Structure formats: structure tokens, C-alpha cells
Amino acid sequence: YFDNGNQIFKDARKNHYAVGAYNTNNLEWTRAELRAAEETRTPLLIQVSTGAAKYMGGYKFVKDMVADQMDSMNISVPVILNLDHGDFESAKECIALGYSSVMFDGHKLDTEENLAKTKEIIKLAHERGISVEAEIGKIGENEGADGGELASVEDAKTFVAAGVDKLACGIGNIHGVYPAGWKGLNFDRLKEIAEAVPNEPLVLHGGSGIPEDQVKKAISLGIAKVNINTEFQLAFQKATREYIEANKDLDKANKGYDPRKLLLPGTEAITDAMKEMIGWLGTKTID
Numbered sequence: 001y002f003d004n005g006n007q008i009f010k011d012a013r014k015n016h017y018a019v020g021a022y023n024t025n026n027l028e029w030t031r032a033e034l035r036a037a038e039e040t041r042t043p044l045l046i047q048v049s050t051g052a053a054k055y056m057g058g059y060k061f062v063k064d065m066v067a068d069q070m071d072s073m074n075i076s077v078p079v080i081l082n083l084d085h086g087d088f089e090s091a092k093e094c095i096a097l098g099y100s101s102v103m104f105d106g107h108k109l110d111t112e113e114n115l116a117k118t119k120e121i122i123k124l125a126h127e128r129g130i131s132v133e134a135e136i137g138k139i140g141e142n143e144g145a146d147g148g149e150l151a152s153v154e155d156a157k158t159f160v161a162a163g164v165d166k167l168a169c170g171i172g173n174i175h176g177v178y179p180a181g182w183k184g185l186n187f188d189r190l191k192e193i194a195e196a197v198p199n200e201p202l203v204l205h206g207g208s209g210i211p212e213d214q215v216k217k218a219i220s221l222g223i224a225k226v227n228i229n230t231e232f233q234l235a236f237q238k239a240t241r242e243y244i245e246a247n248k249d250l251d252k253a254n255k256g257y258d259p260r261k262l263l264l265p266g267t268e269a270i271t272d273a274m275k276e277m278i279g280w281l282g283t284k285t286i287d
């Protein structure tokens with residue numbers, strides 16, 4: 001059902017473009033992202049965080065929902081289903097469930113333990129043809145303008161030698177809305193890492209809110225996967241707010257309170273935002 005993405009991301013790294021990794025939060029998100037991928041004829045990596053999976057009813061529910069929507073929408077482009085920022089147990093669960101890709105996020109562990117656990121996940125995943133992403137350094141959360149801990153070149157080499165298929169690196173990037181005075185991506189470190197692991201698809205987390213020129217420069221240096229979540233949440237919220245404002249006095253006649261109407265503008269805004277992002281990333285179309 002799901003592609004593991006290994007060829008897709010290797011091709012992206014080699015040819016200096018990126019494929020977006022788009023988080024899903026519910027049925028509307030899933031549908032909006034599948035539609036954008038199908039209409040642009042580009043591959044889709046759809047991913048779910050542990051929090052979003054819990055909100056929806058679990059990892060199995062998410063897998064079934066994505067698969068069923070692919071069927072009902074006649075999706076013909078490759079779809080990769082990825083666990084985003086999984087801990088050890090979640091990664092094992094998603095491997096057993098048939099996700100085609102998992103991220104094991106061991107940034108809270110010391111390097112040795114992160115590496116040991118990553119290796120265990122790689123073994124389990126690769127036996128089943130599943131792709132693995134690991135994290136080195138730390139993607140920023142609330143550290144302020146500098147972002148989290150920078151990834152080291154040494155760790156990049158070690159994790160790639162251990163067999164990870166994609167590598168997420170802390171390079172000054174931050175999850176969520178970027179703080180005022182953010183210092184920007186650390187291109188020097190990205191360049192050093194990219195030179196040390198010349199074929200490895202590198203992953204840029206916290207893709208929402210990074211200026212277009214920085215995203216493009218990061219891709220030219222070796223980023224092949226860009227993770228986007230907050231951007232679509234903001235787009236959904238804005239379109240929904242505008243719809244509610246515009247329909248305040250009409251709702252009774254138009255049944256604007258019907259969720260099938262109420263959630264539509266936001267859903268369409270996600271599709272539009274994703275199409276714009278596909279343009280930024282230069283995602284290659286399927287032949």
C-alpha cells in the first residue's frame with residue numbers, strides 16, 4: 001500500500017529538490033493533503049505525531065483512515081506513511097502495523113543510547129522494508145532565537161554508518177512559530193554535515209515559517225525532506241475564521257453551521273498551502 005520512500009528521497013538529495021513531509025491531524029487534513037499530491041502528481045509523505053494519533057484514536061486508526069481515503073479518492077501517486085517523532089515503543093508499534101516509514105526520535109537520550117536504540121529500530125524496520133529516520137542534535141522548541149542543540153558532523157557520520165535512511169539534524173531550526181529575532185538556519189553546519197554524508201537525505205524539521213530563500217538554500221545544500229505542520233494549522237484557522245465572520249448573519253439560511261460546510265474553506269486552504277509548498281521545494285512530479 002505505502003511506498004517506503006527510499007528511492008524518492010535519495011533521488012531528491014541527488015537532484016537538489018525536496019519532498020514535503022506533511023502532518024495529518026484529522027480526516028480533513030488527510031483529504032486535503034492527498035488531494036494536493038494527486039492534483040500536482042507529486043509523491044506524498046503523510047505523517048502523524050504521537051499526540052495527533054492519540055487525538056484521532058491511535059496509530060491503527062490513522063493507518064486505516066489514510067489507506068481508506070487513498071482508495072475512495074483513487075490516489076495514484078506514491079504515498080509514504082511515516083510516524084513523526086516516535087519514541088521506541090511507538091516506533092515498534094508502527095513497524096508492526098505496517099507504516100512504511102518511522103522516525104525514531106532519541107534526542108532526549110545521550111548519543112550512545114540514541115544510537116543503540118536507533119540501531120534496534122533499524123533492524124526491526126529493515127527486515128520489513130520500512131524506512132527509518134533518526135534525529136541528531138535537537139530541533140528547537142522554546143530555547144529562543146538560537147534554536148536547539150546543533151547536530152555534530154561526527155554524529156551524522158555515525159548514524160549514517162548505522163544504516164539510517166534519513167537524518168534529521170538540529171541546524172537552528174525550531175518547531176512551531178519562529179520567535180522574533182530568530183538567527184536563521186546554520187548553513188555552515190548544514191554544509192559540513194552534507195559533505196560528510198554526501199548521499200544521505202537530510203531532513204529539515206520545523207519547516208513552517210522559514211523564509212523561502214532559506215528553505216531553497218537548505219535544499220541546495222542537501223535537505224531532501226521538509227517537515228510542515230504549523231503552516232497548515234495557521235492556514236486552516238485563517239480560512240475558517242474568515243468563513244465564520246462572513247457567514248455570521250447568513251448561517252440560518254445557508255446552514256453554514258453544517259460541519260461539511262464549516263470545515264470546507266479550511267480544508268481547501270490546506271490544499272492550496274501545500275501546493276505552494278510543493279512549488280517552493282521543487283518536488284519532482286511522477287512520470
Ligand code: G3H
Binds near residue numbers: 208227
Ligand atoms: O515533525 C514535524 C515538523 O517538524 C513540523 O514543524 O510545525 O514547525 O512546521 P512545524
Ligand code: ZN
Binds near residue numbers: 085139205206
Ligand atoms: Zn519535527
